[in-house]
Amino acid sequence: MKYKSIRGTRDILPEEASKWQYVEKVAREIFQKYGYEEVRTPIFEVTELFQRSIGEDTDIVTKEMYTFLDKKGRSLTLRPEGTAGIIRAVIENNLYRQRRTARLYYLGPMYRYERPQKGRQREFYQIGAELIGPDSPASDVEIITMVRDLFDVLGLKNLILYLNSVGCSRCRAKYRESLKDFFKNKIKTMCTDCQRRYPLNPMRILDCKEKEDRAYIEKSPKISDYLCPDCREQFEKVKEYLNFLKIDYSLDPYMVRGLDYYTKAAFEVKYEGLGAQDTLAAGGRYDRLVRDLGGPDLPAVGFALGVERVLEAVDREKILLPSSGQTDVYVATLGEEALKESIRLIRELRQENLKVLNDFNPTSLKAQLRQADKWKAKFALIIGQEELSGKKAIVRNMNTGGQEIVPFSELKKYLVRNCS
Numbered sequence: 001m002k003y004k005s006i007r008g009t010r011d012i013l014p015e016e017a018s019k020w021q022y023v024e025k026v027a028r029e030i031f032q033k034y035g036y037e038e039v040r041t042p043i044f045e046v047t048e049l050f051q052r053s054i055g056e057d058t059d060i061v062t063k064e065m066y067t068f069l070d071k072k073g074r075s076l077t078l079r080p081e082g083t084a085g086i087i088r089a090v091i092e093n094n095l096y097r098q099r100r101t102a103r104l105y106y107l108g109p110m111y112r113y114e115r116p117q118k119g120r121q122r123e124f125y126q127i128g129a130e131l132i133g134p135d136s137p138a139s140d141v142e143i144i145t146m147v148r149d150l151f152d153v154l155g156l157k158n159l160i161l162y163l164n165s166v167g168c169s170r171c172r173a174k175y176r177e178s179l180k181d182f183f184k185n186k187i188k189t190m191c192t193d194c195q196r197r198y199p200l201n202p203m204r205i206l207d208c209k210e211k212e213d214r215a216y217i218e219k220s221p222k223i224s225d226y227l228c229p230d231c232r233e234q235f236e237k238v239k240e241y242l243n244f245l246k247i248d249y250s251l252d253p254y255m256v257r258g259l260d261y262y263t264k265a266a267f268e269v270k271y272e273g274l275g276a277q278d279t280l281a282a283g284g285r286y287d288r289l290v291r292d293l294g295g296p297d298l299p300a301v302g303f304a305l306g307v308e309r310v311l312e313a314v315d316r317e318k319i320l321l322p323s324s325g326q327t328d329v330y331v332a333t334l335g336e337e338a339l340k341e342s343i344r345l346i347r348e349l350r351q352e353n354l355k356v357l358n359d360f361n362p363t364s365l366k367a368q369l370r371q372a373d374k375w376k377a378k379f380a381l382i383i384g385q386e387e388l389s390g391k392k393a394i395v396r397n398m399n400t401g402g403q404e405i406v407p408f409s410e411l412k413k414y415l416v417r418n419c420s
């Protein structure tokens with residue numbers, strides 16, 4: 001074959017697309033209930049936006065961005081995530097002036113040049129939300145409950161919510177020193193990524209996936225011992241509220257997340273048994289980002305889920321999502337005259353909101369009825385020369401096989417009544 005989709009990207013074909021539509025519908029309904037409004041931002045932005053928000057020495061920025069120069073020589077990047085673009089849009093459009101609390105959501109493709117594997121693509125879809133304005137731990141919990149509600153509606157069960165606090169710049173300064181001390185004698189034996197991260201941003205070492213390095217990491221100092229009173233209190237409150245709502249969680253003291261903008265509480269929702277890429281959704285608080293990107297001093301918290309991974313988990317749990325469903329009427333015709341008449345009939349029926357299919361190059365009646373079966377039609381209309389001259393159609397009930405003759409003038413009423 002001449003052309004193929006690019007490695008790390010894939011087509012979402014009709015059977016699958018209906019599952020995607022369902023997940024998107026569920027998400028939109030939940031966002032609606034929580035009062036979140038949709039924002040659509042461009043797929044590419046200036047590169048600096050992502051460098052400044054995600055962090056210069058994160059994997060995303062150093063290795064994974066699709067960056068290119070446009071015809072005027074400006075450096076642009078396909079968005080690797082949604083938060084940076086949303087915050088840019090909030091600042092640019094003064095959204096925070098019109099709303100004391102901005103509750104925003106988005107869905108769409110993101111791009112990261114990662115090594116493709118199960119659950120990890122170069123083009124993948126996220127559904128996410130950002131809550132900008134409040135710093136109350138109750139707002140962290142709103143984001144977490146929204147994620148939980150979404151997974152509950154989809155019927156996912158084997159989920160674990162992992163929680164940590166990544167502190168603020170004050171607690172992190174002390175924590176970084178303690179990490180540097182701890183890794184001082186080990187860093188030469190660790191992977192090249194860790195060695196690069198050590199002098200610049202030793203907390204990123206905690207994100208390393210190398211087995212040998214993990215053995216050290218799991219003995220390293222924990223940020224929980226370095227939190228300032230403010231961050232400690234915020235984290236205690238988030239946990240208290242989650243307990244109050246009876247939402248289970250596990251603490252993961254080494255969770256740092258792959259993006260630098262986080263402050264205070266951060267979380268990941270993992271699905272047990274999905275393999276290496278088992279994080280379905282993740283997020284947390286980021287109180288500095290709006291200001292760092294030139295906006296006012298507004299705290300914020302948010303999350304994003306990966307649609308491919310969520311659907312993988314749905315498949316694993318053998319959950320049947322509603323598909324695009326049945327066809328109401330399949331119109332089978334015999335001869336050119338009947339085909340012409342069917343164009344008018346089909347249009348009228350579709351105007352009545354019925355789902356109607358037909359064959360543009362009809363062959364035998366048998367072949368057309370097979371198609372009616374394939375598309376799960378409730379009724380087949382059969383129009384041949386005889387029916388045409390009598391201005392009537394044979395209506396075949398595809399479930400029972402029973403047939404009736406209905407005049408054209410009554411078809412609409414008959415089918416609307418029987419298809420509803």
Ligand code: HAM
Binds near residue numbers: 307308
């Ligand atoms: P993230 O953890 O980088 O966070 O991505 C969120 C989710 O996107 C992941 O948990 C995963 O399900 C999915 N995902 C990420 N990379 C890939 C990939 N290569 N292939 C398939 N799925 C992937 C963020 O992006 C933050 N913006 C979340 C956030 C919003 N934090 C605050 N607000």
